[in-house]
Amino acid sequence: MSGDHKDPPIISQDYLHGLKVVDIGDIRVARGLSRRPHSACRHRAMRYDEKERRVWCADCETDVEAFDAFLIVCEHFSAAANRLEKERAAIEEAKQHNLIRIAAKKMDEHFRRKNLVPACPHCKAGIFPEDVAKMSSVNREWEAVRRARKDKP
Secondary structure (H helix, E strand, O other): OOOOOOOOOOEOOOOOOOOOEEEEOOEEEEOOEOOOOOOOOOOOOEEEEOOOOEEEEOOOOOEOOHHHHHHHHHHHHHHHHHHHHHHHHHHHHHHHHHHHHHHHHHHHHHHHOOOOOOEOOOOOOEOOHHHHHOOOOOOHHHHHHHHHHHHOO
């Protein structure tokens, strides 16, 4: 690069879609817009050489600018983080669904016993099958608050 050549400035933009900001540990990378032409190749087969300090694409056989390589890594990292978050949410949902199935199976096991009936975990009174038909529902959040107040000294 010659000393008199200046790259165009990066212009801050509000983007409607795509990667805006990427957090990589303690590093935060924000997206901007530069007026520079780009190649049609997505550079998905990048290679690097530590001795030459160069990154190139094996598909189009051209050098990849450091920023472009960095951007590809950021996009890949962001997509992987989004996938992991979705998987974590799906696992949490499955755990909650499984908890309900386990509770229903446990109640079924208790009702199948001949000489015993299940007991209420709070008052320890027995629950008969005909009692279940008369049961009502309570808001989960309200019940959690009520129990928390009851447990406080």
